[in-house]
Amino acid sequence: MLLDASQSQLVLVDYQTRLMPAIFEAEAVAKNAVRLGEMARLVEVPIWGTEQNPSKLGENLPEIRALCQRTLAKMHFSGAEEGLGEWLRVPVKAPQGNARSLPKHLQKPAAAEERNTIVIAGCEAHVCLLQTALDLLEDEFEVWVVTDACSSRTERNRDAAFDRLAGAGAELVTTEMVGFEWLRTAEHPRFRELQALIR
Amino acid sequence: MLLDASQSQLVLVDYQTRLMPAIFEAEAVAKNAVRLGEMARLVEVPIWGTEQNPSKLGENLPEIRALCQRTLAKMHFSGAEEGLGEWLRVPVKAPQGNARSLPKHLQKPAAAEERNTIVIAGCEAHVCLLQTALDLLEDEFEVWVVTDACSSRTERNRDAAFDRLAGAGAELVTTEMVGFEWLRTAEHPRFRELQALIR
Amino acid sequence: MLLDASQSQLVLVDYQTRLMPAIFEAEAVAKNAVRLGEMARLVEVPIWGTEQNPSKLGENLPEIRALCQRTLAKMHFSGAEEGLGEWLRVPVKAPQGNARSLPKHLQKPAAAEERNTIVIAGCEAHVCLLQTALDLLEDEFEVWVVTDACSSRTERNRDAAFDRLAGAGAELVTTEMVGFEWLRTAEHPRFRELQALIR
Amino acid sequence: MLLDASQSQLVLVDYQTRLMPAIFEAEAVAKNAVRLGEMARLVEVPIWGTEQNPSKLGENLPEIRALCQRTLAKMHFSGAEEGLGEWLRVPVKAPQGNARSLPKHLQKPAAAEERNTIVIAGCEAHVCLLQTALDLLEDEFEVWVVTDACSSRTERNRDAAFDRLAGAGAELVTTEMVGFEWLRTAEHPRFRELQALIR
Numbered sequence: 013m014l015l016d017a018s019q020s021q022l023v024l025v026d027y028q029t030r031l032m033p034a035i036f037e038a039e040a041v042a043k044n045a046v047r048l049g050e051m052a053r054l055v056e057v058p059i060w061g062t063e064q065n066p067s068k069l070g071e072n073l074p075e076i077r078a079l080c081q082r083t084l085a086k087m088h089f090s091g092a093e094e095g096l097g098e099w100l101r102v103p104v105k106a107p108q109g110n111a112r113s114l115p116k117h118l119q120k121p122a123a124a125e126e127r128n129t130i131v132i133a134g135c136e137a138h139v140c141l142l143q144t145a146l147d148l149l150e151d152e153f154e155v156w157v158v159t160d161a162c163s164s165r166t167e168r169n170r171d172a173a174f175d176r177l178a179g180a181g182a183e184l185v186t187t188e189m190v191g192f193e194w195l196r197t198a199e200h201p202r203f204r205e206l207q208a209l210i211r
Numbered sequence: 212m213l214l215d216a217s218q219s220q221l222v223l224v225d226y227q228t229r230l231m232p233a234i235f236e237a238e239a240v241a242k243n244a245v246r247l248g249e250m251a252r253l254v255e256v257p258i259w260g261t262e263q264n265p266s267k268l269g270e271n272l273p274e275i276r277a278l279c280q281r282t283l284a285k286m287h288f289s290g291a292e293e294g295l296g297e298w299l300r301v302p303v304k305a306p307q308g309n310a311r312s313l314p315k316h317l318q319k320p321a322a323a324e325e326r327n328t329i330v331i332a333g334c335e336a337h338v339c340l341l342q343t344a345l346d347l348l349e350d351e352f353e354v355w356v357v358t359d360a361c362s363s364r365t366e367r368n369r370d371a372a373f374d375r376l377a378g379a380g381a382e383l384v385t386t387e388m389v390g391f392e393w394l395r396t397a398e399h400p401r402f403r404e405l406q407a408l409i410r
Numbered sequence: 411m412l413l414d415a416s417q418s419q420l421v422l423v424d425y426q427t428r429l430m431p432a433i434f435e436a437e438a439v440a441k442n443a444v445r446l447g448e449m450a451r452l453v454e455v456p457i458w459g460t461e462q463n464p465s466k467l468g469e470n471l472p473e474i475r476a477l478c479q480r481t482l483a484k485m486h487f488s489g490a491e492e493g494l495g496e497w498l499r500v501p502v503k504a505p506q507g508n509a510r511s512l513p514k515h516l517q518k519p520a521a522a523e524e525r526n527t528i529v530i531a532g533c534e535a536h537v538c539l540l541q542t543a544l545d546l547l548e549d550e551f552e553v554w555v556v557t558d559a560c561s562s563r564t565e566r567n568r569d570a571a572f573d574r575l576a577g578a579g580a581e582l583v584t585t586e587m588v589g590f591e592w593l594r595t596a597e598h599p600r601f602r603e604l605q606a607l608i609r
Numbered sequence: 610m611l612l613d614a615s616q617s618q619l620v621l622v623d624y625q626t627r628l629m630p631a632i633f634e635a636e637a638v639a640k641n642a643v644r645l646g647e648m649a650r651l652v653e654v655p656i657w658g659t660e661q662n663p664s665k666l667g668e669n670l671p672e673i674r675a676l677c678q679r680t681l682a683k684m685h686f687s688g689a690e691e692g693l694g695e696w697l698r699v700p701v702k703a704p705q706g707n708a709r710s711l712p713k714h715l716q717k718p719a720a721a722e723e724r725n726t727i728v729i730a731g732c733e734a735h736v737c738l739l740q741t742a743l744d745l746l747e748d749e750f751e752v753w754v755v756t757d758a759c760s761s762r763t764e765r766n767r768d769a770a771f772d773r774l775a776g777a778g779a780e781l782v783t784t785e786m787v788g789f790e791w792l793r794t795a796e797h798p799r800f801r802e803l804q805a806l807i808r
Contacts, residue, residue, distance in 0.1 A: 087595050138587050150411070159371065160367060172587070175576070176587075197292070199287075212743065213740060359765060377776070384773065385765065387736065388769065391736045395690070397662050485794050486795075491794070536785060537785065567783050570757075
């Protein structure tokens with residue numbers, strides 16, 4: 013199955029200023045998180061953030077925080093334990109403006125509707141990202157984990173998280189997969205902008 | 212389950228002149244694509260090509276284009292969105308000529324019949340190859356992805372595509388597996404020619 | 411699904427003094443086994459040990475043996491063949507003392523109850539750990555294998571064990587995953603102590 | 610599930626003198642094949658061999674050929690296409706001699722019975738071993754592939770074979786796993802001899 017932009021929401025988990033310096037491949041991971049956020053904006057996918065104990069670990073990186081329409085502060089490792097699921101269940105009104113110029117698979121009636129496909133990435137992959145994603149799967153969301161925008165302090169813990177998420181039914185994808193599936197065609201009006209983000 | 216030449220068709224996706232220079236291990240991948248095409252000819256398996264936005268990315272490499280009976284130009288990343296499935300549904304008349312000399316598992320009645328087994332390879336593995344293969348799976352083809360004839364600009368994106376295709380029900384194979392399953396026996400009349408392609 | 415401390419028991423398999431010197435990455439593996447034991451104590455999870463033919467292979471490392479409430483001497487490679495399952499079926503009385511100060515998901519009625527979730531690690535991963543874990547799965551325990559606290563003399567045998575355990579329905583986790591799932595929140599009264607064990 | 614010696618047969622595929630020099634890690638692979646054969650003898654598991662087109666590729670290595678009670682010459686890549694399945698379906702009379710000294714799980718009534726568990730290894734992993742194993746799975750044998758006794762000319766083809774075999778329902782094991790599951794306990798009368806083969 014391919015990702016559908018009109019059904020998607022993006023969740024960016026705990027890219028926090030006092031956590032990232034300890035993360036394996038942090039720079040590449042943060043760059044992909046920003047790309048995901050910018051791609052989501054291009055195709056009008058809602059973007060949410062979470063922050064673990066921000067008084068201790070700091071806020072999310074400013075360039076990531078700025079992309080999120082809301083950011084959830086939490087003490088549980090799983091954002092779903094502190095209301096993330098409720099945020100994701102609120103019907104989102106589909107975009108109106110230039111809908112007529114969108115390709116057919118993006119033209120939806122303007123009525124507000126739930127978006128059940130959660131594209132998620134974050135740190136640490138084996139703690140907060142894992143626990144949040146597994147809880148969302150139990151709550152019957154479809155969960156797509158963007159592996160090249162996730163990491164942990166160690167590579168081994170990161171990879172163990174991916175194996176476990178795949179076993180639990182999450183779809184493992186990459187940043188580029190997400191972008192090209194949200195577009196579907198080189199004739200999408202945002203194709204050039206999205207391509208510029210990636211290459 | 213083993214591949215059956217009499218049920219197979221080969222699809223070669225987007226080995227384009229202006230795309231290949233950026234591809235990881237492009238030379239080996241293109242060489243395997245040519246081998247696949249030449250093996251398909253030996254056992255009379257139909258061969259199809261696709262090209263993504265050829266006015267921008269160029270045509271397929273000439274040695275690959277020459278092997279395909281038709282090549283589909285497309286703007287969607289998935290060839291299935293632009294009619295590839297229809298090409299693959301057209302009944303193919305089984306070969307007549309030297310059928311009596313073929314081993315038993317290749318001797319089929321000469322009536323035209325659909326071939327539901329799609330052997331597919333191409334670039335980029337995580338975009339056009341992935342989207343085409345997933346769509347063909349949804350259209351109830353059996354999809355066999357030849358991993359050593361597929362690639363992306365990065366190894367990580369390529370491997371993420373393979374994991375996702377396996378999870379969606381595609382069979383992951385190699386060029387040599389395809390050749391030896393199409394033959395099944397060293398007594399096949401084309402055994403020496405096929406072996407010469409591989410070694 | 412996430413680990414639940416109130417349903418868990420920990421089993422440490424054959425970290426024996428005359429076996430460990432031959433084990434791949436023995437030092438890191440033993441360190442994680444000790445961490446697991448100390449984390450289990452923090453959240454009042456029962457801890458059991460096994461020893462293969464201890465007259466030949468020696469007792470478990472003293473720091474590991476000291477953490478186990480009982481240690482099973484065995485001649486079968488699988489502890490389940492010599493009564494481990496019976497030990498694990500005995501209802502464990504839930505902790506009383508500071509239960510009121512525990513977070514909600516740890517507050518359980520004080521009645522004795524079975525704990526069906528077995529967190530297990532040990533050596534050699536592909537012999538005694540594997541055979542014990544597969545037998546516990548057949549006996550309908552939920553089995554969680556802590557991969558970074560398991561090893562064999564060779565890496566290849568170790569990894570083959572993990573693949574086989576995953577295929578048989580075990581959940582593969584890491585030491586840190588176990589700790590953070592037993593806690594669930596940074597507000598758990600033992601959070602600081604557990605964090606000190608890990609970092 | 611663990612291997613049961615009383616249900617097992619061993620098949621050694623195409624370790625041929627003119628093929629092995631081209632095989633990746635041939636020496637280690639042949640050594641494990643010999644170990645498997647010697648372990649099978651210790652626990653009275655029947656041993657069969659196959660040879661692909663032996664007039665071209667030579668016979669199996671003499672130390673392997675000597676372990677097999679019969680060796681099947683074939684032209685099909687799959688031994689199952691040329692009668693291997695029939696050999697494996699013949700009831701085998703259980704050993705009598707020292708049965709009373711065997712541990713309980715090896716004491717079976719002496720009546721001849723089919724052994725449905727096929728432990729298999731050989732070369733090339735992605736051609737003859739793969740096609741034979743997949744055919745045996747279709748014929749409803751339980752197939753256990755001993756990965757460290759299998760290889761191909763290239764590592765990539767070898768590993769692709771293992772992934773495909775696992776996906777088709779084969780159990781992937783190592784030489785040591787097989788030995789220790791056939792024994793089950795350090796009190797097995799052949800324990801010391803088997804241990805001497807491995808270490």
